[in-house]
Amino acid sequence: MRYPPTLLIIATKKLTAECCGYPISIFFIVVNEFCERFSYYGMRAVLVLYFRYFLLWDDDLATSIYHAFVALCYLTPILGAIIADSWLGKFKTIIYLSIVYAIGQVTMAISTIHDITDANRDGTPDNFTFHIALSMLGLILIALGTGGIKPCVAAFGGDQFQEHQSRQLNTFFSVFYLCINAGSLLSTLITPVLRVVFIAGSGMYVKTDPEGNIMWSVCKCIGFAIKNRFRHRSSSYPKREHWMDWANEKYDKLLIAQIKMVLKVLFLYIPLPMFWTLFDQKGSRWTLQATTMSGDFGAFILQPDQMQTVNPILILTLVPIMDRLIFPLIQKCGLNFSPLKRMTVGMLFAAMAFVSAALVQIEIDKTLPNFPSSSESQLKVVNTYSTTLNVTISPNEHLLIESFGVQLHTSKHTYSTISYVKSKPREGKNAIRRDFVLRHGEQWCEFSRKFGFGASYTFLIPSTVFSDDCESITEVEDMKPNSVHMALQIPQYFLITTGEVMFSVTGLQFSYSQAPKNMKSVLQAGWLCTNAVGNIIVLIVAELGKLPKQWAEYLLFASLLVAVSIIFSIMAYFYTYIDPAEIEAQVRKEQGLEPEEMEKETLEMEEKDEDQKNEQGVKQTKI
Numbered sequence: 001m002r003y004p005p006t007l008l009i010i011a012t013k014k015l016t017a018e019c020c021g022y023p024i025s026i027f028f029i030v031v032n033e034f035c036e037r038f039s040y041y042g043m044r045a046v047l048v049l050y051f052r053y054f055l056l057w058d059d060d061l062a063t064s065i066y067h068a069f070v071a072l073c074y075l076t077p078i079l080g081a082i083i084a085d086s087w088l089g090k091f092k093t094i095i096y097l098s099i100v101y102a103i104g105q106v107t108m109a110i111s112t113i114h115d116i117t118d119a120n121r122d123g124t125p126d127n128f129t130f131h132i133a134l135s136m137l138g139l140i141l142i143a144l145g146t147g148g149i150k151p152c153v154a155a156f157g158g159d160q161f162q163e164h165q166s167r168q169l170n171t172f173f174s175v176f177y178l179c180i181n182a183g184s185l186l187s188t189l190i191t192p193v194l195r196v197v198f199i200a201g202s203g204m205y206v207k208t209d210p211e212g213n214i215m216w217s218v219c220k221c222i223g224f225a226i227k228n229r230f231r232h233r234s235s236s237y238p239k240r241e242h243w244m245d246w247a248n249e250k251y252d253k254l255l256i257a258q259i260k261m262v263l264k265v266l267f268l269y270i271p272l273p274m275f276w277t278l279f280d281q282k283g284s285r286w287t288l289q290a291t292t293m294s295g296d297f298g299a300f301i302l303q304p305d306q307m308q309t310v311n312p313i314l315i316l317t318l319v320p321i322m323d324r325l326i327f328p329l330i331q332k333c334g335l336n337f338s339p340l341k342r343m344t345v346g347m348l349f350a351a352m353a354f355v356s357a358a359l360v361q362i363e364i365d366k367t368l369p370n371f372p373s374s375s376e377s378q379l380k381v382v383n384t385y386s387t388t389l390n391v392t393i394s395p396n397e398h399l400l401i402e403s404f405g406v407q408l409h410t411s412k413h414t415y416s417t418i419s420y421v422k423s424k425p426r427e428g429k430n431a432i433r434r435d436f437v438l439r440h441g442e443q444w445c446e447f448s449r450k451f452g453f454g455a456s457y458t459f460l461i462p463s464t465v466f467s468d469d470c471e472s473i474t475e476v477e478d479m480k481p482n483s484v485h486m487a488l489q490i491p492q493y494f495l496i497t498t499g500e501v502m503f504s505v506t507g508l509q510f511s512y513s514q515a516p517k518n519m520k521s522v523l524q525a526g527w528l529c530t531n532a533v534g535n536i537i538v539l540i541v542a543e544l545g546k547l548p549k550q551w552a553e554y555l556l557f558a559s560l561l562v563a564v565s566i567i568f569s570i571m572a573y574f575y576t577y578i579d580p581a582e583i584e585a586q587v588r589k590e591q592g593l594e595p596e597e598m599e600k601e602t603l604e605m606e607e608k609d610e611d612q613k614n615e616q617g618v619k620q621t622k623i
């Protein structure tokens, strides 16, 4: 039976309630995204410091595991897309994987309770293996949950729009991005509970049925094309326009056309991971950089991990400014600022952000003391006498330093430890004033001191301390407080966020608009995969590169991104934008079939093929 096209749309798309031209169901989807990101970023913001100061890993291991986790979060979207497209559909995939996600968050939260294994109550866990295992399990479940639902949510949001709402569809992706960032601003573990909002909208969604195992069909079709091309490699066979046309003998023209569209975009994605390589270091290297800076803003003290909130705050202001002011203005000037051009400029902004981070790092390095290398020791001797004392250490004698210090005893005083510090103290917490109470039996005295960020002090406490109300305590500054202010990181955050608006928001829209209808989640998963690869690159460069200076590593990343953006701009120059719906309609027209019949026929062909294979147990080809 043939339907006029307009009737067909009504038959396949549920009529959705609208508000200001937008489907109402969109509200539930963006609120859901807000909550999900709220949960994800809340946990991620403190992750590197959790590794560093709870599990006591060093900077490099903490950075590597952090990026391995982020990479996993952006690899699992492939799994989510497969589950959604071939089995559960997007709606159910989002619900079920959200449950896995919530279990992961709870597991992760439990792993941070040191009391569980702190039998001697000294404030440190006794069994690190238990905490590491539990937190790794939690992180794997979170990665599965967050990554699995990610390609579904964006594509599911896009599915809610009807043909006449293409303008609203574009705005949707900007609002979607705003919600991501509003969510990442306010973060807590309550979020998995709040996610019931998504289920509340259940009755209003356009829920498309799973399209069959589209990913599997795509792989089979590509595999067949390659095999068939190889079989006909002799020059006696006429060439075909595209190598995918070698699948023509067995696969439906529509599927081949759709695969061509997806491959074209995926090819263009090859250089993109480099952007994420830089972008995601906000949460690792930049946060560790902030721990060596001062967060004293006068009215408030900013913790190093809180510095990351500058990014979503800037997004909330920059997205509307770009969307409503900058991009229309550029258009008015007659300049064609196409999506791919925007993405290239976004990359250059990210590279500039890393140059800025390198400059800040050079400033920080100037203020750092000279720490002893692994073959050297450092001994600081404090003289509490009013006269000069000479300390001579014979070069031929070994000086034994036990643990973190030595105690010097004189007939007059017992001094506290002599410091032996190998790195700047950077617990990730900044405090400026601390009160101490010294007790000895019934005697006690109370004193209060102001500390600088990242400083290290030694207190000399004479035995007479209780009779003079702590007055005789002498403070020695072993290491100067951090003097470079965290505000200096703002330019790098501004540059990377401007880059993000141009690159990431545009990329999200581009991935949706260039994907055929039944492959929207697949292409979203492909887009998210660029993120995973980006994080894997950080692991490789950070491990292999091992540059002695952090600023040099920042400059290396900036240069790599500039080189990659040049390659991307060349690739983008040769890319022609497509309207997948138009191409699909054209192929259908060529075949003289209406959409539904065509898709049904493809599925039937696939099923029949499978059945025959199962019955006969032999591989069949239809050439």
Ligand SMILES: C[C@H](N)C(=O)N[C@@H](CCCCN)C(=O)O
Pocket: 037, 177, 180, 181, 184, 276, 279, 280, 311, 312, 315, 500, 504, 531
């Ligand atoms: C919070 C950040 N500004 C953001 O919007 N992140 C997006 C894109 C993330 C891709 C790189 N990790 C998100 O979806 O969380």
